[in-house]
Amino acid sequence: MLSLLETLINGLLLGALYALFGIGLSLSLGVMRMINIAHGDLIVLGAYLSSVIVLNTDLDPLSSLLIVIPMMFVIGWLLQKLLFNRVMGRDPLSPLLLTFGLSIVIQNLLQELFSADTRSLPAGDLALQGIELGGVNIGVLPLISAGISVLAFLFVAHLINRSPIGSAVRAVADDQETARLVGVNDRRLFAYMAGFVLVTVAVASVLYGMRTPFSPTAGPERLIYSFEAVVLGGLGNLWGTFFGGLIIGVAQLLGARIDTGLGPFFGHLVFLVVLIARPEGLFKAGRA
Amino acid sequence: MLRVEQLSAYYGLFQALFEVDLRVDEGECMALIGANGAGKSTLLRSLVGAVKVSADSVQFDGEAVGGASERKQLKRGITLVPEGRRLFPSLSVRENIELAQRHGRPGRWDTELLFQELPALAEVQNRPATALSGGQQQLVAISRALVTNPRLLLCDEVSLGLSPYAVDEVYRLLNMARQDGMSVVLVEQNVQRALAEADRFYCVQKGRVVLDGVAAEADHHAVANAYFGV
Amino acid sequence: MKSSKILAMLVLLGVLVALPWIGGYATQRLMVEVFTLYAIALAWNLLAGYGGIVAVGQHVFIGIGAYSLFFLSTSFGLNPWLMLPAAVVITALFALLFALPMFRLRGAYFAVGTWVLAEITRIAVLNSDWLGAGAGMPLSTMMGITRWLRNAGIYWAALAVGVGSLGVVWWLLRGRLGLALLSVRDNEAAAAASGVNVLRTKVILWLVAAAITGLAGAVAYMNTLQVTPSASFSLNWTAAAIFIAVLGGIGTLEGPLIGVLVYFLLREMFSSYGSWYFIVLGCIAILTMLLAPGGAWSLLTRRRPLDPFGIRRMLS
Ligand SMILES: Nc1ncnc2c1ncn2[C@@H]1O[C@H](COP(=O)(O)OP(=O)(O)O)[C@@H](O)[C@H]1O
């Protein structure tokens, strides 16, 4: 019973990280109407960037974010400017296929630069520390990463719902053509958004790399988990993505209790079952 | 102020406008009349850059501006109130108007002035824009255009589906703008009303201008013929 | 003119059929890959180019087709060639089952949703001891067959898959379904309003594409005599199909043909470069989407007036 509770809590903590993976995907799907197939590979790229910094400086992974975040912002901005903006508004398939190509390029570049071996970010003492709560043992690192995820969601929700730039973002999400009519520079907005999406990816990638070993081909799985979180939560619903992530995390860890190899299987299964039962997602579509 | 010369517009391979010529003078109100599908909306959308046309076909203050982006036209002072209002449902009334104001030109018209002139809107300013009645939504849509302080305001079917009282409200707001010297282009299904409000008019039929003249002197038979394409 | 064309086609077909007597085993094995991958790309192109449905998880049907064949043939000791139709039927049945959740999604969501499908199926197979789990299954019923006959037989099956799938797709697109597809592709709402059952049309397309892919997968793995979950349910299959279709020209019948030739040419010349080879492939796909979304076929028809309707020339 106690161990079930522990699994549940750990599942929620893992799910919070998946939610953080999904936040950027949710934004690009909801606002730019595009799915970035390379989203997961960019998460892995962020982890490698951090790893390179950690190996070559005395920074620890979390402080490496000071460098990784600006780098990822620039990468996102450039990708949008140079690639994605050129195929947007053509038909929904073009961005998808283009980012599919990008995914292959990133995976193989990582492979070429860093070999196919797995590596991980040194979490130091954090990895070992745990809190004992009524017989349930909770890792400090998962707790910190879940906390950061919640903060990230609060921040993004505030940005979208309360700030002037957020109203431009919502306007574009509602009706891009009319947003252009009132003077919104949609392409520039998209470039900044893509940069911002990669900032969330940067944060997610370092937290991910600290708790799980990664390799150049780990991206697609991250994309799929992010995607499941977004769809489960209901399209265009930011907090829905958060809860979608939690559900996937819990499903995976509960599944892994049944059979260690079947964790992701149960995550996918929950996703498919929900899709059949509630195609619009679990939560009502809300703002952005 | 505005000269349209030999303007042709396409949707893919489909040609919606054929060598249209017309002009709008400073401070004037021009009515654009024509049946459904004649190409009125396309013409207005060409003027603001939402439909791409050749540079020479649209001249604003003598400058060739056809095909420029919506943003550039907005900065020059050409603003469209789109057909069907097209308010942003995720934005409140105030956010709808303020968003446009931020991207428009500086000038007398701003959100506060409009709320002062339209107290009924001020009361619902924090409600989602599409939760309002049709008449109020239309007032928001026009406000959204006015706060960009245009020199030329293009109105696409702003009275469609509104109650007579709401129509009067809409025209009261438009006339306030005209008293400021704004030029206005009206696309109207209600031909009587359009001719009553406008100085001059053009009839569009199947993508071509087939009749034009001074509104007060319009021959209603000729207009009806041009409208129905008899 | 017309009859000389037919004669050329017959000669080409004759040469292809006679290949086992002309070429060595290596050539035959390569050609099996060419024909099966062509069929897979054609199926992907049928979905994407004619139905507007992108399936990133199309490789799920490769695995299902291959495993159906291996399981039936090995467990019951049946001739593998005779099990090919069964593999088609089983794949189509799975496709029907998968349609239930998948067709609740649209566009990009459908695309990635099919990927989830492929993942869940891969994990299920990986954990199924009766399917050999991670080690996979051998095709032991091939043991008694002479090497020459085995290679030739697989090659002929692949040839039939390649030619047959082109025939099926061509026949499908020329018929009523083709007309329905055209109207759906142009304007889905208008097509629905004029009585086209959009969902049914798309599901039929999905089933046909799945059946072709399953068959091609089964034949492709006859060639290797061993099927494993990681290889048969691998995204690489779909990636190759997408590359071929995008490069050749999405939504044309000629596209996959050109694409598959280019793909194997590149592979035979450069695949020894490892990662760099894939980086270049990815870049080619990206550049194609940016600069020539119509693929190689659109470029060819732009220079030389091969386009019978002249539509592309007017647009460009
Ligand atoms: N987005 C579009 N794509 C293709 N054709 C269009 C589009 N918008 C309008 N049309 C066509 O262009 C013609 C003119 O339409 P429109 O300008 O909306 O007419 P009006 O505003 O006078 O009713 C019509 O035949 C219409 O079908």
Ligand SMILES: [Mg+2]
């Ligand atoms: Mg109109």
